[in-house]
Structure formats: structure tokens, C-alpha cells
Amino acid sequence: MATLKLEIVTPEKVAYSDDVDGVVIPGTEGEMGVLPMHIPLMTMIHPGEIVVTKGHEKKYLAVGEGFVTVDQHSVKVLTDMAIEWEAIDESAAEAAVKRAEEAMARKHELGSEESAAVQIALAKSLAQLHVKRRRRNV
């Protein structure tokens, strides 16, 4: 059976690289499942959850904003954050959410750059929490 080569790359490191059977990515237009032999596609992603299927195993990663290129045999995810759900530190993420929300409350004091940055940070932390909690409750 054909497989997909999935690569998830952040500015710090190559976060994930493996041959997989399928992957679900949080596209800007909604969740998108990608299987082998997909048409070449380029799209953007929101902070959210990537679900990787390999055989009977599933892996879950929280990712930030970024770009995805898909072709028949590979999926390349370019993002500013990628954490496997086991590695997510829930309390740290919660604290980050809290900090970001407090910062957003003082939004008018921040410049547009800063508030945009805070918003991104908030979305990323929320994505981490979301991924973590969902897995734990399964």
C-alpha cells in the first residue's frame, strides 16, 4: 500500500518525520484529511491538531500557524510550533492561556503588532490544551 512521507518542520527542528498512512490537518478552510495519492495541493493551517494515522496507531500533535504542501507521496508541514500530545505541559499551557487572556484584556494598551502576537500565542496555547484534554478523555 502506498504511504505518505510526513514531515513536520519548525524553525527549531524537524519535529516529525515518518512514513504514514494518512494525516488530518487543521486547514484554514476546515479540517482536511490527506491520504496517499492526493493531488498536489498547497494550503495554510490554523493552530490546531494534526492527527497522524500509521497502521492501527494514531498520533496527535498540536501545531501552530503555517503552510502545508501535499503531493502524491509526501506531506510537508511548515509551522512555528509542533508538540506531540504526550509532551504537552497542561499547566504551562493553561498558564500561557491565562497570561494571554490578561494581555488581551489590556488590548488597547498594546500596539497592533503586540496584540497580534498575543492573539497568536493564545490560539497556540488553546490548541495545545484542546489536543491534550481530548486525548485524556478518550
Place this chain on the structure above:
Amino acid sequence: MAANTRDIRRRIKSVKNTSQITKAMQMVAAAKMRKAQQVAVAGRAYAELLARVLRSVAAGAEEGAHELLSAREVKKELVLVISTDKGLCGALNTNLLREVAKFDPAKTIFVACGRKGLQYLARTNRTIAAEFELRDAPGFLETKSVAKFCMDKFTSGEVDKVTVVFTDFVNTLTQTPKAKVILPIASLEVNVDISGTHETSSVPATAGDNVEYAFEPAIGAVLNAVLPHHVYFQVYQMVLDSRASEHSARMVAMKSATDNAKQLIKDLTLEYNKVRQAAITTELLEITTAQMALG
């Protein structure tokens, strides 16, 4: 004679102190250099992938599809100077600023990143549009605001070309100053080299490079997101390269300073011993002569 030995002793002491300081700075620079190099190298996989994404996007987009891609007649240009904040790093800044001096002051406005560059620009009466201070280990967001400032100047039509002058990190002993045009994004082929990939890349080029991609949402939206991101990331990489260069240059400079100090201490000690011996000999001679005169 006694005054002379005391002078030499004092000098030895002061040189010793200096060498201790340079030695400490060398150690600190070495540790920082390792860290900066790691960060600079770690970003390369991302940079290459981004370059490939960009190439594919550009292949699908028609000529002049985006304002960041279209070249205009250059009436005014902006130069971003990424220098160090502190000195004591050899000829690093001198070489860098020689590169800066090549730009025509009448047609160029400057953005300074780092205090040394700023001082130079102020001293030579260049037009300074802004100055940014970056931490020692700058985050992507910090450099992003620098890049955004430059990009805004470009999109508003105030300048027609943006060049970054930075120090490219080749290896610990070699750092070369470079001027790189980041806007307009001209030839996308060049972009493979953005991170200064001096080693062979780990990601081999695939046949996928020439595939025509479908875009979701429209190609315009992807371009709008990917092009600025590319510029931000390029600036980020250049800052990282400059930092790695700074620390290695400082380490090398401090190492030679320490070596020089050691040599100096050796010479001075020899001199001191000679003077001391001479003094003792003279004294003995005096005593013996006196005794002989008495005896």
C-alpha cells in the same frame, strides 16, 4: 633600581588582570557561540522547505502577481544594518560597515539593528529611519517587527528596494559581511541559499518541485501569507547568522588577546628577573669592594 623592579611588577600585575578578563570573555563567547550556531543550523531545514514552498507558489503565480515580487525603478533604497551591540570582536564591525559605506548616502535610508551600526550611521550623517534593539538571543517575533517595518516602507512605496547588510557565518574562523536584497523578492532560485547553507543540504531536491499545485484557498491568499513570512524568516536567519558570527569573532579576538597577554607576562617576568639579578650583583659588588677597602 628598586623603582624599576617595582614598575615592572606593577605592569605584570595589570597585564595578568587583563588576561584574566579576556580569558573569561573568551569562555563566555565560546558558550554563546555554540548556542547561536545550534540555533542557526537548526533553522536550515525549515528555511529549505520554505524556499521550496515559495518556488512552487511562484511557479503557479503569474508575473507581477504580488507587490512584493514586482521590481520597480530604484529611486530610494532602504538598508538594514545588522551589527553587534558591543565591541571587542575583532574586525567584524569594521568589515561590515565597509559594506555599508558602499551605498549612496543621498539615495539611501538606513535602519540600524545593533548599537555599533547605529553609532557609525550617526557619525557619518546618514538618514536613519529607525533603530531596533534586539536581545542577545532574538526571538522570531522580535525580528519580525524589524522586518515588518522594512516591508511597510517598501509596500507604501517610500523605498523601492530593501537590502540587508549582515555578517554571514561561514565557520568559527571565517565570517563574511554580505549585502543581500530581500525586497523585491527577485529570483526565487537564490532563496535556497537564504540560510547560508554551506553544508550539503539534508533535503535532496525532488521531482515534486515542478509539480503544479492546487491552492486552497486561492493562490492570492497563499501568496499573501507566504511571501511576508518568507521575508520575516529571511531576516530572522540573517540576525541569527550575525549573532553566531559575533560570538565566534569575539571568541577568536579574545583568544589572541589572552595569548598576547601571556607572551607579555613572560617577557616582563624575564625582564624583571634580569633587573633583580643585576641589582643583587651590584649590591654584592659594593659590599665586597667596601670590605676590601677596609681590609
